Amino acid sequence: MPRLSRRSFLAASAAFAVRPAIGAPAPSSGQIDVIIVGAGAAGIAAARRIAAAGRRCVVLEASDHIGGRCVTDTRTFGVPYDRGAHWIHLPDLNPLSRLAPRRQIDIYPTPASQKVRIGLRNAREGELEDFLAAQVRATRAIADAARKADVPCAQALPNDLGDWRPLVEFVLGPYNCGKDLAQVSAVDLAREAERNADAFCKQGFGALLALLAEGLPVQLSMPVKSIDSRGTLRVETPKGTLTARAVIVTASTNVIASGRIQFTPDLPHRQIDAFGRLSLGSYDHIALELKGNPLGLENDELVFEKSTDTHTAAILANVSGTPLCLVDVAGSFGRDLSAKGEAAMVDFAGEWLTRLYGADVKKAIGRTQATRWNADPWTLGAASAAVPGGQAARRILAEPVSDVVWFAGEAAHETLWGTVGGAWESGERTAEAVLRRMGLLRPLPPSPSETETTPKRRSKRSRGAPRAQGPGGTPSIMREESR
Numbered sequence: 001m002p003r004l005s006r007r008s009f010l011a012a013s014a015a016f017a018v019r020p021a022i023g024a025p026a027p028s029s030g031q032i033d034v035i036i037v038g039a040g041a042a043g044i045a046a047a048r049r050i051a052a053a054g055r056r057c058v059v060l061e062a063s064d065h066i067g068g069r070c071v072t073d074t075r076t077f078g079v080p081y082d083r084g085a086h087w088i089h090l091p092d093l094n095p096l097s098r099l100a101p102r103r104q105i106d107i108y109p110t111p112a113s114q115k116v117r118i119g120l121r122n123a124r125e126g127e128l129e130d131f132l133a134a135q136v137r138a139t140r141a142i143a144d145a146a147r148k149a150d151v152p153c154a155q156a157l158p159n160d161l162g163d164w165r166p167l168v169e170f171v172l173g174p175y176n177c178g179k180d181l182a183q184v185s186a187v188d189l190a191r192e193a194e195r196n197a198d199a200f201c202k203q204g205f206g207a208l209l210a211l212l213a214e215g216l217p218v219q220l221s222m223p224v225k226s227i228d229s230r231g232t233l234r235v236e237t238p239k240g241t242l243t244a245r246a247v248i249v250t251a252s253t254n255v256i257a258s259g260r261i262q263f264t265p266d267l268p269h270r271q272i273d274a275f276g277r278l279s280l281g282s283y284d285h286i287a288l289e290l291k292g293n294p295l296g297l298e299n300d301e302l303v304f305e306k307s308t309d310t311h312t313a314a315i316l317a318n319v320s321g322t323p324l325c326l327v328d329v330a331g332s333f334g335r336d337l338s339a340k341g342e343a344a345m346v347d348f349a350g351e352w353l354t355r356l357y358g359a360d361v362k363k364a365i366g367r368t369q370a371t372r373w374n375a376d377p378w379t380l381g382a383a384s385a386a387v388p389g390g391q392a393a394r395r396i397l398a399e400p401v402s403d404v405v406w407f408a409g410e411a412a413h414e415t416l417w418g419t420v421g422g423a424w425e426s427g428e429r430t431a432e433a434v435l436r437r438m439g440l441l442r443p444l445p446p447s448p449s450e451t452e453t454t455p456k457r458r459s460k461r462s463r464g465a466p467r468a469q470g471p472g473g474t475p476s477i478m479r480e481e482s483r
C-alpha cells in the first residue's frame, strides 16, 4: 500500500492476462529438496534462490495465477490494472525493480503531484502545510509512545490535530496499513521503514513479478491441504502427496490462522499466537474507467479528502496515462463496505466522487470492477499490521517451526511488512536459511581472479554467500504418491 511522504506531498502542493510461461512440467518423479507453498512475491523469491543454488524445488499455488496479492489484470479494462500492489516502494533498493528486465518493463518515478480535496475544491498551499504538520506531529507522537510501550497508535495521537485528525488517521491507518489506528501497534508503525520514494510500472507491478517467475516450476490450482512433518515430510494436495526435505509456507497470516492448511503435529502455540497478532487489514481498489478525465487530474495523481469521518477513500487518477481511476477504501469502513459486495462498492465510489467533483463525474463512468480481498479464499485480507503488543510476532514467524517447516511472506519482515519488496526479501532470506540449515548450499568455486589474488579465508566467506543466479535450469521435480 502506498505511503505518503512529506517530500512528495510538498513538491506538489484472474485468470489474469499477464500469464508467465510456467517452465516446469506437472509433478513427476525425482527427489525434491524444498516445496514452496504459494506463488506470491515471497514464494517466487524463495524458488529463485533455491534454483540459483542448483537445488530442486516446486511451487504449489492454490489459485489459478501467479503473484498472489501482486497481480496485474489486463482483461477487465484492456489496460494493466494492478488488483493488489501497485506502488513500488524504494525503487532503488526494491529487489523487484532492480531485477526488472528493462527491455520489457518501464518503471518510472511516481509524480510529485498530490492533492487534498475539501468539499468541491482543492486544499490551498497553506492548508496542505497544516495537514502535513499535523501528520508529522502524529507520526512523532506514535514513535515517542512506541519507545515506552506498545500501545494502540490511536492512543498515542496528540490532541492538537484539529479538523485534520480524520484525514491524518485515514492516511496513517487504513490507507497505510489497512487497519484503523486503534487496532495497530505503535511499535509496528514506528519500526516501519520510511518509504519516501516510489515508482510505478507501466505494465503493472504484477506483470513484473510474473516475469520474474518465468521458468520456475510453479503448479497452479494446487492448494496444499495438509503438511505432515512426522518422519518424511509429506505435503498433501488434491492431486497427490508430495515428499521433500523442507517446506516454506508463504500463505498469508489469515489463511494460516483460518486452519485451511492442516499441520501435523499441530503448530506450536507460540506460532499460532504470532499469526493471530499479525492479522491482515482490509484494503481494496474500486476501479473505474473514467473517459475524458472528468476529474481534471494529472496522470497518476493521488488525491485525499479532508474528511470528517471514516467514510472516505483515496483516488489514484489516470493510472499510467490510461482512463483507469482507482478509488481505494480501507480499514473498518472499507471492510464493512466490501462485505456488502461489488455493486455497493461501485455505488459508494460514484457518490463519493460526486461529492468531491460534482454530478457530471457519474456520467463519465464506464466499466467498473472492485476487488474484495477479504473474500479471496487464498488471501482473506490485504496485508498484515500487528495488533498492539504484537510487533515481536514478526520475528517469531521468521523462526522455523522445526528444521523442515518454515514460514515466509510480507508478515515476516520486521520493517517492510505489507509490501511486495518485504515479501520478496523474506522469501529469499528464508530460502537461504533453509538451504544453509540443510547443508544444501554448494560452495562456489573461487573465481580465477580470487585464486590469484585473494587469500583462502576470503573464498571461505564467499562459500557462505553464493552469488545469485537466474532461476532457470531447475530440474523436473518430485515424487508423487497417489492418495
Ligand SMILES: Cc1cc2nc3c(=O)[nH]c(=O)nc-3n(C[C@H](O)[C@H](O)[C@H](O)COP(=O)(O)OP(=O)(O)OC[C@H]3O[C@@H](n4cnc5c(N)ncnc54)[C@H](O)[C@@H]3O)c2cc1C
Pocket (backbone or CB within 6 Å): 001, 002, 037, 038, 039, 040, 041, 042, 043, 060, 061, 062, 063, 066, 067, 068, 069, 070, 083, 084, 085, 086, 087, 088, 089, 222, 223, 224, 225, 250, 251, 252, 255, 260, 261, 283, 284, 285, 371, 373, 378, 379, 381, 382, 383, 408, 409, 410, 411, 417, 418, 419, 420, 421, 423
Ligand atoms: C489491495 C492491495 C494493495 C496493495 N498495495 C501495495 C503496494 O502498493 N505496494 C506494495 O509493496 N504492497 C502492496 N500491497 C501488499 C502486497 O501486495 C503484499 O505485501 C505482498 O504481495 C504479499 O506477498 P506474499 O508472497 O507474502 O503473499 P501472497 O501474495 O498472499 O502470496 C501467497 C500465495 O499463497 C497462495 N496460497 C494460499 N494458501 C495456499 C494453499 N493452501 N496452497 C497453495 N497456495 C496457497 C495464495 O494464493 C498466494 O498466491 C497491497 C496489497 C493489497 C491487497
